[in-house]
Amino acid sequence: EKVAAMNAKKALQKKLEGGDEAEKPGKFVLKCPKGTRDYGAKAMAVRESVLKIMTDTFKRHGAETIETPVFELRDVLLGKYGEEGGKLVYDLQDQGGELLSMRYDLTVPFARFLAMNKVSAMKRYHIARVYRRDQPVMTRGRYREFYQCDFDIAGTYDSMIPEAECLKIMDEVLDALDLGEYTIKLNHRLMLDGMFAVIGSDDSQFKSVCASVDKLDKEPWEKVEKELINERGLTPDAAARLGSFVRFRELNPDLDNVAVLDQMMLIPELAANAKFKKGVEEIKLLLTYCTAFGVSNAVRVEPSLARGLDYYTGSIYEAVIPNGLPGVADDEGQPVGVGSVAGGGRYDGLVGMFAAKANVPCCGVSFGIERLFAIIEAKNTAEQAAIRTSSTQVFVASAQKNLLQQELKDGVVKLRNTQSREETTVKLDELESTLTRMLAA
Amino acid sequence: EKVAAMNAKKALQKKLEGGDEAEKPGKFVLKCPKGTRDYGAKAMAVRESVLKIMTDTFKRHGAETIETPVFELRDVLLGKYGEEGGKLVYDLQDQGGELLSMRYDLTVPFARFLAMNKVSAMKRYHIARVYRRDQPVMTRGRYREFYQCDFDIAGTYDSMIPEAECLKIMDEVLDALDLGEYTIKLNHRLMLDGMFAVIGSDDSQFKSVCASVDKLDKEPWEKVEKELINERGLTPDAAARLGSFVRFRELNPDLDNVAVLDQMMLIPELAANAKFKKGVEEIKLLLTYCTAFGVSNAVRVEPSLARGLDYYTGSIYEAVIPNGLPGVADDEGQPVGVGSVAGGGRYDGLVGMFAAKANVPCCGVSFGIERLFAIIEAKNTAEQAAIRTSSTQVFVASAQKNLLQQELKDGVVKLRNTQSREETTVKLDELESTLTRMLAA
Known part of the structure; x- marks a missing residue:
């Protein structure tokens, strides 16, 4: 009786997991691990076409490529991703020897690589899979094993030159991928620090407040405001004040990038904050390079852009495709392509966590390739494009x-x-x- | 006191593992996990040049490519690599959910892919890293995390046509890599089965006897014979008889491929064994295709070729570079490039282990790319070739x-x-x- 109940439960689980039927009772379900997938020949052909556009761009900018092990010593990853991220790291079983964990991104391994090999300057790209024990939403391109495609510039350069190259690369890649209109949102960690100091928020609140503010691209202010007061512990006054800062662009739609910054500097408390002032100066310098590099049309200063990761210290940026692609929808009829497709920023402290005496300033950009694959696949389906999986003529x-x-x-x-x-x-x-x-x- | 002893032990361990010195006491050693390495820009440039030769060849033969997850359900790998191999599989920690293990090769995941997706015919290549908790010998290119490069043909075709294509591909790749003279050794699982039956060896001994016979390319017969008698349990008579079979090529150096087979068929017990006879017929057919495809010069019938893996059912083959490259030596002055650089064979039962009703016959070849990387790197050093790591002009x-x-x-x-x-x-x-x-x- 107990066995029958267990079999029924197993069968249900099989169904829920979408695996194939077992051939005979007692045989295991033939499936990929939860949150992972096979890339068949068609998916690989799409993948290769997307990656070729990226690697061509990186190479044009003189970048080299590296590969690092798929797992690292557990201590290398420990404490780099904050509390939330740390929980999602895959650990390997202790089979005698070192304690190992699967890489969670490509940035921390890059910092370890620079510190360990005493590299003080490098322009590198790295395309590889990373691992997160997240709740997968595979229909939306969210997996536990997924590709990242990172371009980073390590080393000491004139202020904002590496950032300008990262924005230029985002622009070139998105242009070449031909996915319609895109915007590159731009903000600065020090500007956020300044705003939070002015409203009297303390450091311990910084991360959770950022997480709420970051939702402004998807949710209305009223909802975010409630969360800031009820869950993040801001006073109604502080929340309102913060809203007037982070929504400055939204509330002043006619201002251009420089005007947004200049007008915010007219607010006495912000202008008096040294961090905010430094952030503004850096972004203004970056904007002059953007004009010189011909990418200023796509760039949009956005004081509400926060991004999750702890390790950013300077400018941060994120490319979004604001509207779905015309005529391209997923299986449920929803538009495909809305949202963030690339992001990055400056992280000057990470290498120093491995080699205090040999810190290397870095900045970079990571492309969300799984989402880009999903968009291109949907686009191909919509356009009924025939995918060639072999080169046979x-x-x-x-x-x-x-x-x-x-x-x-x-x-x-x-x-x-x-x-x-x-x-x-x-x-x-x-x-x-x-x-x-x-x-x- | 205890702490001091532990620190001393740790320091010694650090030294043995060749990691960098820790920055301060208590800080962990900055290193890659045991048996793994970073690929810097120079190594990646070599890697790309080798892989381009391979992928160009595979594509010319009309192959598609796939990617599978880096880990599989533990049950997928279980029992596929024999006792020895099974011990070397990396397991992931049970963090709730499925039990997972890192892939040990690309062949078993390919068989799982075919069975799960009900693919009955496919010509595919797959280049990716696999994981074995082996004792690493990194100076000799033996790692715990290493690349494999597999080409396989799944599906029902005329006898020996897929094998001929595999041999042709080995020939084209090794020719293009320009590593000097190479030989493709060729044998058949059924010929080995037949020889073992004739000497009265039983099935339980098959694998261990094969392991001893396989050493004949490195060790003299006298040593192998002793091992067969003292460790594998053959009688001196049986061992001597087996020696006369597996050394048939060595003992008759003037015979060509067909003559070796014809002469072995003049031994009455072998000729009377149905398995041996079938093996010989298949290899003779394969040799006619080799002539038609222009690869017969490189191919050498070698009755002692055994290869380790359980799952082979038909022809087996292995490419070796018999002599070191002229002028190319490793750090210790030893010639580089001696030994096996590619191998494979027919495995008709593996897919059926996952889907008994939908078995798919397969054969393929796997290139030992880490060894090829090491050879090319040594060759470049010897030739003082300048490696370009970026495409900047x-x-x-x-x-x-x-x-x-x-x-x-x-x-x-x-x-x-x-x-x-x-x-x-x-x-x-x-x-x-x-x-x-x-x-x-």
């Missing part, structure tokens, strides 16, 4: 059993053009010239 | 602080040719035409 056809041997004896082969499906019988000694002719046609 | 130079801003005001940039290191100052509006001219030169 013409091949030798041998449809019947033992035919090939007969053909070898006769000294002929049958060629099939994979596009027209036309078949031709060719003598072996004319094969090369025929192939050359067909492929050139 | 000309770049904008800005040597002094704030110079870029001044140049932007003046409307000029300084270009540097990365090969000649020559610098030129160019007006912004002439930049495009100048770059075009410089890159075309």
Whole structure:
């Protein structure tokens, strides 16, 4: 009886997990681990086309690439992702020897790489999978094992030059991917610090308040305000004040990037805050480079942009596709492509966590490739594009059993053009010239 | 006192593991997990050049590529690698949910992929890292995390056609890599089965006897014979008889491939064994295709070739570079490049272990890329080849602080040719035409 109940439970679980039916009772369910997927030939072809655009761009900017182990010593990752992130790290079983964990992103391994190999300057990209024991939402492209594509500049340069190159790269990649209109939101950690100091919020609240503010691109202010008061512990006055700062762009839609910054500096408490002032100066310098690099049209100063990670110390940025692609919808009819597709910022303290005496300032950008794959796949479906999964143009056809041997004896082969499906019988000694002719046609 | 002893032990361990010194006492050692490595920009450039040769070859043969998760349900891997292999699998910690293990090779995940997705025919390549908790010998290119590069043909085809394509691909890749002379050894699982049956060895001994016989390419017969008698439990008569079979090629150096097979078939007990006879017929058919495909010069029938893995059911093959590369030595002055660089065979039962009703016959080849990387790296060092780690040809130079801003005001940039290191100052509006001219030169 107990066994029957367990079997029923197992069968239900199977169904919920979407795995194939087991062949016979007692045999395990044939499936990928929760939150992971196979990339079949079609998905790989899409993946390769997207990655080629990215790597071409990175190489044009003179970047090198590296690879690091898929797992790190547990101590390397410990304490780098905050409390929430830390919980989501995959640990390996202790089988004797070192304690290991799967990488959670590519940034911390890069910092470890720089510190360990005493590299003080490097422009590198890294495309690889990372691991998070998150609740997967696979229909929306959220997996436990997923690709990240990072470009970072490590080393000491003139202020804001590396940031300008990161924004330029975001612009070039998104332009080449041809996904319609996009915006690159831009803010500064020091500006956020300044705003929070002015409203009297203390450091311990900083992260949770940021998390609420960051929701402003999806939720109305009223909802965020309630959360700030009821869950984050701000007074109604402080929340209102913070709202007037972080919504400055939204409330003044006619101002351009520089004007937003200048007008915020007219608020005496903000202007008097050294951090806020420094942040504004850096962003203004960055905007001059954006103009020089021809990316200022896409860039939009956005005081509400917060981003989650602890380790940012300077400018932060995020590319969003504000509207769904025209005519492109997912299985449930929802528009595809809304939301963040890339983001990054400056993190000057991370390498120093591994090698205090040899700290290296860094800034970078990470592309959300899984989402980009999903968008391109949906776009291809909408446009009914045929995906070629192999590079075959013409091949030798041998449809019947033992035919090939007969053909070898006769000294002929049958060629099939994979596009027209036309078949031709060719003598072996004319094969090369025929192939050359067909492929050139 | 106890603490001091522990610290001393830790310091010693650090030294043994070759990690960097810790910055301060109590801080962990900054290193990669045991048996793993970072691939810096130079190693990645070598890796890319090797992989391009391989992927170009696979694509020319019409192959598609896939990717599977880096870990699988533990049950998927269980029992597929024999007792020895099973011990070397990395397990993930049970953090609630499914029990997972890191992939040990790419073949079992491919079989799982075919069974789960009900794919009955596919020509695919897969280049990715696999994980084995082996004793690493990193100076010899033996790691715990290492790349494999597999090409496999799944599906029902005319006998020996897929094998012929695998051999052709081995030949094309090794030819393109330009590593000097190589030999592709060829044998058949059924021929081995037949030989073992004739000497009266039982199935339970098969694997351990194979392991001993497989050492014949490195060790003299006398040593292998002793091992067969003392450790594997063969009688001296049986061992001597087996020696006369597996050394047939070695003892008859003037015979060509077909003659070796024909002469072995003149031994009455072998000729009377149905398995041996079938194996010989298949290899002879394969040799006719090898001639037609132009690879027969590299192929050498070798009755002693056994290969470790349980799952082979038909022909098996292995490419070796018999001599070191001229002038290429490792740090210890030993020749580099000796030994096996690729291998594979037919495994018709593996997919059926996942889906008994939908079995798919398969055969394939796996390239030992870590060894190939090591050989190419040593060759480059010997030839003092300059490795380019970025694709930059000309770049904008800005040597002094704030110079870029001044140049932007003046409307000029300084270009540097990365090969000649020559610098030129160019007006912004002439930049495009100048770059075009410089890159075309």
